[in-house]
Amino acid sequence: RSRYRGGPGNAYRKYLQDLFTTLVDIQWRWTILVFALSFLMSWFTFACMWWLIAYTHGDLEPENLKPDSGWTPCVDNINSFVSCFLFSLETQHTIGYGGRATTEECPEAVITMCMQSIWGMMIQAFMVGIIFAKMARPKQRTQTLLFSRNAVICQRDGQLCLMFRVGDMRERSHLISASVRAQMIRPRATKEGEYLSPFLCELDVQVDDYNSNIFLIWPKVVVHKIDASSPLYTLSAADIIHERFEIVVL
Missing domain, CATH: 1.10.287.70 (Helix Hairpins)
Incomplete structure (x- = not known):
């Protein structure tokens, strides 16, 4: 109702x-x-x-x-x-x-x-x-898009980054000017004691030298830099294991 x-x-x-x-x-x-x-x-x-x-x-x-x-x-x-x-x-x-x-x-x-x-x-x-x-509708088109089984956090150019790979199985009809977004979903408590669940945080991602647009002619690595503006910046390795959150890729 x-x-x-x-x-x-x-x-x-x-x-x-x-x-x-x-x-x-x-x-x-x-x-x-x-x-x-x-x-x-x-x-x-x-x-x-x-x-x-x-x-x-x-x-x-x-x-x-x-x-x-x-x-x-x-x-x-x-x-x-x-x-x-x-x-x-x-x-x-x-x-x-x-x-x-x-x-x-x-x-x-x-x-x-x-x-x-x-x-x-x-x-x-x-x-x-x-x-x-x-x-x-492009609903079935997503069946040929593959993501890496695991996302990793490692150093790239001396900075910690969250990285995962995405690829397209099709060889003749490539996705042109495709965009990728990532959002972190986790509960959050405000200063007033209000409990927000779920709370969405946008993750800045880039592929190669592009911000978010990609040309999937071959598999690409999507990178999120964990800097001071990242919601992952305050989390340690132990916090990531025990923290309740989810990262959704669009």
């Missing part, structure tokens, strides 16, 4: 208000399920509307279904709900088999056809955008 200024509210409602991002973030099986259900529900809803139009106009009466009755229906070759469902599918996706088509007899049929055509294009644009955004 979540609370906001207007009173208590349901947390799920917040996710539904940002439906596009929610559908991009959820697992693939749920995205595919929503993809299929959106079309099925649209076909079924408009099939009911086509059936109501045919029923109220009298197109489904047995005497009007005869070929020689001379009756002009709202939609040709509509004789059951199944045929209405097929016509709904054909209209929304412009399949056009040629057996069923609207006539000039019923203005409501023409309006419904226009509504379904517009609605069908909106669903397709929305769902294609979700699938494309989901496939274009």
Whole structure:
């Protein structure tokens, strides 16, 4: 449950208000399920509307279904709900088999056809955008980025440094102008006795002579100098072993 200024509210409602991002973030099986259900529900809803139009106009009466009755229906070759469902599918996706088509007899049929055509294009644009955004996310790209198993503290140019290595497994699509950041997360107590947990400290890192931008054509060593501005400066070797903290690399 979540609370906001207007009173208590349901947390799920917040996710539904940002439906596009929610559908991009959820697992693939749920995205595919929503993809299929959106079309099925649209076909079924408009099939009911086509059936109501045919029923109220009298197109489904047995005497009007005869070929020689001379009756002009709202939609040709509509004789059951199944045929209405097929016509709904054909209209929304412009399949056009040629057996069923609207006539000039019923203005409501023409309006419904226009509504379904517009609605069908909106669903397709929305769902294609979700699938494309989901496939274009760089989430899986991180699977080919490797970090060294251990980070070490040693001297470089006479100064203590925290160092770790990062590399890219791909040989043809290299990361250009990639940036690397490091943050130290640990609890902290203020002078007023307030306990801050977690408390984030930014670690200044550099690769070679660059500040944080790297070109991963080969493995690189990321270096953080432990100087007076570093949150590690006041920690001894024993403190590092017993201190509770975590370093997150972005």
